[in-house]
Amino acid sequence: MKCTKLLICDDHGLIRDALVHMAHEISTGIHTVEARNGMEALTMLEQQPDIDMVLLDVHLPDRNGLDLLDQMKAQYPKLVVVMLSSDETRTTIVDALERGAAGYICKSSPTTLLSEFLGHALNGNIALPSTILVGANGDPTQNIEQRQSPGGAVAGLSPRQSDVLNCLLRGMTNKQICLELGLAEGTVKTHVNAIFRVLNVNSRAQVVIEASRRKMPLANLSS
Numbered sequence: 443m444k445c446t447k448l449l450i451c452d453d454h455g456l457i458r459d460a461l462v463h464m465a466h467e468i469s470t471g472i473h474t475v476e477a478r479n480g481m482e483a484l485t486m487l488e489q490q491p492d493i494d495m496v497l498l499d500v501h502l503p504d505r506n507g508l509d510l511l512d513q514m515k516a517q518y519p520k521l522v523v524v525m526l527s528s529d530e531t532r533t534t535i536v537d538a539l540e541r542g543a544a545g546y547i548c549k550s551s552p553t554t555l556l557s558e559f560l561g562h563a564l565n566g567n568i569a570l571p572s573t574i575l576v577g578a579n580g581d582p583t584q585n586i587e588q589r590q591s592p593g594g595a596v597a598g599l600s601p602r603q604s605d606v607l608n609c610l611l612r613g614m615t616n617k618q619i620c621l622e623l624g625l626a627e628g629t630v631k632t633h634v635n636a637i638f639r640v641l642n643v644n645s646r647a648q649v650v651i652e653a654s655r656r657k658m659p660l661a662n663l664s665s
Contacts, residue, residue: 444566444660445494445522447473451483451507452499452526457549461497461526464557468564480505487518495563497547500527500534508534508541515542519618522660524563535574539647542613544660545569568611568654575655596658598640606633610649611660 450461455478462474475490477483480502487493496514500507511523524545525538535546545568547559562569599607602623609619616630623630638644641652 445564446471447475447490447493447495448564449475449477449483449486449490449493449496451477451480451496451502453478453503457499457526460553460556461560464560465564467557468561472564479503480507480510483510484513484517487514487521493521495522495524497524497526497560497563500525500529500538508538511538511541511543515613515615519614519622520612522612524569530571530573532574535571536647539650540645542615544611544613544650545654546571546574566660568650568658568660570651570654574651596640596656599637603633603636603640606630607637607649607653608660610634610637610646611653611658 448465450458450465452458452461458476462476465472465474475486475493477486481504483496483498487496498507498511498514502510507525507527511525514521514523522544523542524547525535525543526547526549527534528548528550530548530550538546545559545563547556547563547569548571549556551559551571559569596604596607602625605623606619609622614622616627616634619625619630620627625633637649641649643649643652
């Protein structure tokens with residue numbers, strides 16, 4: 443189990459209760475904390491630095507969840523944030539991924555599917571709706587059987603480029619990757635461009651989408 447402490451931020455008590463129950467069903471080793479709005483979530487992150495992951499509702503009573511995602515990623519670059527919403531529109535999902543979300547779970551999914559998505563996220567895998575998992579260039583018929591090295595590494599990427607890819611999948615910006623890996627910004631940009639070429643994508647959101655299609659896990663979730 444990758445995540446051991448989960449913050450659930452949603453203004454609906456029934457949703458929080460259901461997610462808490464699902465999380466504990468997935469693993470008794472998961473500790474959950476709850477927030478009803480963005481302010482409470484930020485306070486908890488400040489007071490409890492051992493939080494591994496946030497399930498963040500897109501629509502909160504005191505602020506837009508996507509704007510709160512921006513703030514969380516700016517303050518806590520390594521924090522894994524998975525968005526939670528009944529909004530399944532592609533534009534909203536891609537926007538969330540571009541802002542650094544590591545996954546997107548639809549609350550409107552059937553209970554069994556919602557539990558499955560949550561389990562993927564808690565285990566460090568990328569959780570995305572099936573509607574978004576089309577070819578990197580928008581073609582749902584595109585062949586997704588891409589070559590991967592043993593252990594899930596992407597063939598064609600150097601070890602350092604794989605490190606950069608792992609950072610991208612955690613929603614980190616180029617500057618944050620520089621600090622994380624001790625690389626110059628120009629070097630990071632070069633590696634990011636190489637990753638785009640190998641995965642045949644042209645944006646960070648598409649990197650996450652393609653990684654999900656290849657069933658690639660998030661690396662070092664709790665680091």
